[in-house]
Amino acid sequence: MNSDVDPGEIPPSSTTAESSSPSSILIPGLPNEVSRTILSMIPYAHHARLKSTSKSWKSALSSKSFLNNLINHNRNNLICIFPQDPSIPKPYLFDVNAVAWCPLPPMPCNPHVYGLCNFAAVPLGFHIYIIGGSHFDTRSFPINRPSSSSSMFRFNLRDFSWENRASMISARGSFAYAVIRSSGDNSGNIVVAGGGSRHMLFGAAGSRIRLVERYDVVADRWEELEPLPGFRAGCVGFLEREEREFRVVGGHSRSRTVSGVFPVDEYCRDAVVMGLEDGEWRQGGDMWGDWENVRAGKMVVGDDCGSPLVFMIDVNEIFRYDMSSNHWVYESRVPEKAPRGSTFGIVVVAGELYVLTHLYGDDFTEARRPRRSKKTGTMCFQIYNPKKKAWRTRVTKSPFPCHVDIKSPAVLSSIYL
Numbered sequence: 001m002n003s004d005v006d007p008g009e010i011p012p013s014s015t016t017a018e019s020s021s022p023s024s025i026l027i028p029g030l031p032n033e034v035s036r037t038i039l040s041m042i043p044y045a046h047h048a049r050l051k052s053t054s055k056s057w058k059s060a061l062s063s064k065s066f067l068n069n070l071i072n073h074n075r076n077n078l079i080c081i082f083p084q085d086p087s088i089p090k091p092y093l094f095d096v097n098a099v100a101w102c103p104l105p106p107m108p109c110n111p112h113v114y115g116l117c118n119f120a121a122v123p124l125g126f127h128i129y130i131i132g133g134s135h136f137d138t139r140s141f142p143i144n145r146p147s148s149s150s151s152m153f154r155f156n157l158r159d160f161s162w163e164n165r166a167s168m169i170s171a172r173g174s175f176a177y178a179v180i181r182s183s184g185d186n187s188g189n190i191v192v193a194g195g196g197s198r199h200m201l202f203g204a205a206g207s208r209i210r211l212v213e214r215y216d217v218v219a220d221r222w223e224e225l226e227p228l229p230g231f232r233a234g235c236v237g238f239l240e241r242e243e244r245e246f247r248v249v250g251g252h253s254r255s256r257t258v259s260g261v262f263p264v265d266e267y268c269r270d271a272v273v274m275g276l277e278d279g280e281w282r283q284g285g286d287m288w289g290d291w292e293n294v295r296a297g298k299m300v301v302g303d304d305c306g307s308p309l310v311f312m313i314d315v316n317e318i319f320r321y322d323m324s325s326n327h328w329v330y331e332s333r334v335p336e337k338a339p340r341g342s343t344f345g346i347v348v349v350a351g352e353l354y355v356l357t358h359l360y361g362d363d364f365t366e367a368r369r370p371r372r373s374k375k376t377g378t379m380c381f382q383i384y385n386p387k388k389k390a391w392r393t394r395v396t397k398s399p400f401p402c403h404v405d406i407k408s409p410a411v412l413s414s415i416y417l
Contacts, residue, residue, distance in 0.1 A: 026056050036060060040069055043098035044076040048160065062158050067126045077350050078415040080104075080123070083404045085116045086130060092399050093415070094379075096349055101399040107153055108162050113137050116149065117200045118173035121413035124217065125186030126157040128413065129165070132192070134173035134199045134206075146199035148172050148207070152215075157415075166220045170211045174198055176237030176248045180276070190215040191225070193248050193274075196233035208233045208254065212274070226279045229272055234265075236299045238308040239276075240323060246274045247284065249310070249321060250299050267294045271326055285326045295319060295328065302348020302414065309386070311353050313346050318353070318384065334382055335391050347412040353384040356412065358404045 026035035039060060042050065051058040060066055070076060077096040083089050086107040093102040107130060119133030130153045134146045148171035154163050175195030181188040191214050198206030210228040215221070228248065235251030252265035271284030288294050297314030310321035312328060316338070320331040338344050338357045345356040359378045381394040398404070 024056055026060055032060075036066065036069075040066065043095045043100055044070065044078060044157075045093055045095035045098055045100035045102040048102055064158065067158055076415075079347055079349060079354065079356075080121060080128060080413045080415055081345075081356075081404070082119075082121060082130075082411040082413075083400055085114065085135075086119075087116065089400070094396075096354075099394070099396050101396075103399065104155065105160060105162065107155075108164065110151075112139050113149070115146075115199070115201075118198065119149070119411060120175065120177050120192075121411050122177060122179060122190055123413055123415045124179055124181075124188060124190070127186060128155040128157070128415070129153070129190065130155070131177070131190070132168060132172050132175060132195065134197050136199075146197055146201070146206070148195070148197040166215075166222060168192065168215075169213055169222050169224060170209060172196065172209055172211075172233075174234045174251075176232075176235040176251070178237045178239045178246055180239065180243060187218050189217065191237070191246055191276075193237055193246070194228055194232040194235050194251065198233065206233070208252075226274065226281060229281050229283070232268055232272075235268070236301050236310065238301045238310060240308060244276055246276055247323075248272050248274075249284075249287065250296075250312070252296075265296070267296050269294055287321075287326055287328055289327075298344070298346060300346045300348055300353075300412075302351070302353075304348075304351040304386075309348050309351065311346060311348065313344055313355065316344075320386065331386065332384060332389070332391070336380070336382060336393075345412050347414050349414045351386070353386065355382040355384065356380070357382075358398060358400075 026032050027038065047061050051061050079094040079096060080091060081094065082091045087109040088106060090106055091104045093104060095102070113135045116133045116135040120131045122129040122131060133149045135149050136143070137147055140147055150168040150171035152165045152167060154165050156163070172192070172195030176193045178191050179188060180191065191212070193212045194210060196206050196208040208231040210231045212225040212227055213222050214225055231253050232248065232251045235248050237246060237248045239245065240247055249271040250268060252267050255263045255265050257263055269286050269288050271287055272281055273284045274281045295312060295314045297312045299310065299312045302309040308323070311331070312319040312321070316334040318331040318333065319328045322329050334344065334355055339359060342357055347354050347356070357380050359380050377398045379396050379398045383392050383394060
């Protein structure tokens with residue numbers, strides 16, 4: 001048996017005699033090559049429903065070669081939304097082009113932990129890696145003190161299944177990460193740096209670390225790298241200079257107390273850079289001028305034709321990180337402010353900044369308790385094109401049965417299929 005052949009792929013009718021049987025024909029009257037081309041034009045958000053049409057459709061839509069074809073042609077731009085702890089409610093995929101939603105199964109549940117947040121959702125190939133985070137553990141003392149998580153789970157977009165992967169050496173949440181891709185479709189490395197144990201329920205405090213690790217996707221193994229020059233959490237990272245350097249920007253290094261009672265963060269003004277070849281860290285310089293106040297908004301990293309695209313949103317102002325000058329520059333302002341009691345979620349898709357808010361009819365303070373309701377609200381996407389310096393708006397019905405708090409627990413990730 002040829003190991004290079006995907007067992008889920010249906011061979012062309014011209015190469016096998018079995019394809020003439022009714023069970024292996026995708027669309028009657030058409031060759032399977034043409035049928036697969038037609039199926040590849042259907043938005044990925046509808047694939048889960050189409051798999052129940054027939055066994056041949058399920059086999060074709062779940063095949064490795066079929067998804068690789070989608071990835072190579074970049075036909076589907078998706079946003080994955082985790083509303084809160086991914087082991088309790090269903091996450092959803094949103095197809096940007098088709099304006100369609102697709103539910104995902106919840107992550108495997110651990111009966112001893114709850115309230116997972118500040119984790120990272122890292123897409124690589126047709127997998128999504130859920131790494132780290134901060135949660136509460138019923139086995140720890142005191143029980144109301146959050147702790148970091150070192151767990152990692154992987155979601156397979158082919159068969160919609162979850163699997164447990166090797167845990168990080170050091171537990172962390174709110175950390176910087178970057179994907180080092182290789183020639184394989186689902187091979188490469190994931191680098192994580194910094195992080196801590198801060199939970200969304202607490203505005204400050206929490207532990208911080210400076211440890212750096214690299215994960216080998218194929219070997220399912222973590223290894224330690226040279227640590228950061230200082231403690232840093234709440235930061236973002238990205239690759240630059242043809243993936244030869246790993247840059248970490250933003251975040252907070254330590255906290256102090258006001259009047260000895262209220263904890264306040266001290267935000268990092270500088271960036272640090274690690275050479276991936278020698279593994280050494282160097283200072284990247286101050287990102288803010290002496291006359292500027294340090295902004296501490298939500299940051300997001302995206303991709304624009306192979307170049308990193310880094311944005312920050314502070315209230316309703318958009319800043320863009322200029323790598324040549326190592327400086328944050330004012331970019332634009334969100335046209336419509338977030339409703340009272342809500343904030344924005346941001347994600348970069350196909351070189352554009354998507355600013356997301358959940359519009360809900362009820363009072364936001366009362367809608368924190370999840371409850372079933374016929375009125376699910378709407379998702380409003382305010383989309384900014386940095387090349388045209390223009391905004392546009394897209395509104396769609398929300399698939400979530402209750403209000404989604406975008407402020408902290410919701411994790412957004414862009415996926416290209």
